[in-house]
Amino acid sequence: MDLSLTIRPGRGCVVVQAGGVLDLATTPDVRERLQQAVDEGARHVVLDLAGVRLIDSTALGMIVWLHKQLVQDGGGVCIAGARPMVRTVFELTSVDRLVGIYDSVEAAEDSLAADAAP
Secondary structure (H helix, E strand, O other), X not given: OOEEEEEEEXXXXXXXXEEEEEOOOOHHHHHXXXXXXXXXXXXXXXXXXXXXXXXXXXXXXXXXXXXXXXXXXXXXXXXXXOOHHHHHHHHHOOHHHOOXXXXXXXXXXXXXXXXXXX
């Protein structure tokens, strides 16, 4: 399995930092960890994909699933730091219309903070 995954608290969110490949072989483990984070109260998730080299349709489906999970509880998911090839996959599949895509984790956190401000 070619994947590293770290989950840490961010500013008003949970940051999930992934590295390697998000595909059919690795996505089930990632989804399980994301479900754990949601079960533990995460409502806003930033997926830091700066270290992801490749993403497939299974991972895209997982991101859509996560979006639906979080939106029903008033939250959401953002993508941060996606490499050009990964970003192109989001654009070609229109996933970029569903979730925010930012150049950095800090920009995603700033956006979440602005959305939460009264």
